[in-house]
Amino acid sequence: MRVFAIILLFVVSGCAHRELLSGEQAVAASQVQKWVPVGTPVADAIRIMEQHGFTCMGVDHSATSFVCDYRSSDGFGSMTAVCAKASFQVTDAKVSGVLVNAHLESP
Numbered sequence: 001m002r003v004f005a006i007i008l009l010f011v012v013s014g015c016a017h018r019e020l021l022s023g024e025q026a027v028a029a030s031q032v033q034k035w036v037p038v039g040t041p042v043a044d045a046i047r048i049m050e051q052h053g054f055t056c057m058g059v060d061h062s063a064t065s066f067v068c069d070y071r072s073s074d075g076f077g078s079m080t081a082v083c084a085k086a087s088f089q090v091t092d093a094k095v096s097g098v099l100v101n102a103h104l105e106s107p
Contacts, residue, residue, distance in 0.1 A: 028102030
């Protein structure tokens with residue numbers, strides 16, 4: 001029973017890990033495209049982006065696009081924030097394209 005509890009702890013802690021978005025434009029774009037590849041259903045794309053700390057808006061059943069925003073401290077004592085906007089094109093209720101704009105911002 002103790003072994004099962006230890007294994008469960010590792011599984012839960014691994015699932016709780018969230019890859020932070022890079023402030024470097026090219027890396028951030030690659031991350032988002034990996035998380036939400038073309039062909040991903042819109043509902044899944046929104047769920048995935050929100051799991052990565054984004055806030056998504058402008059989505060309805062007839063949407064041809066939607067946008068997700070991100071702002072988070074990057075671990076330097078809140079002196080720098082990673083800011084990003086991911087714009088998704090939608091065709092037939094699936095992601096058909098992604099454009100990501102990310103940068104670092106100081107207060």
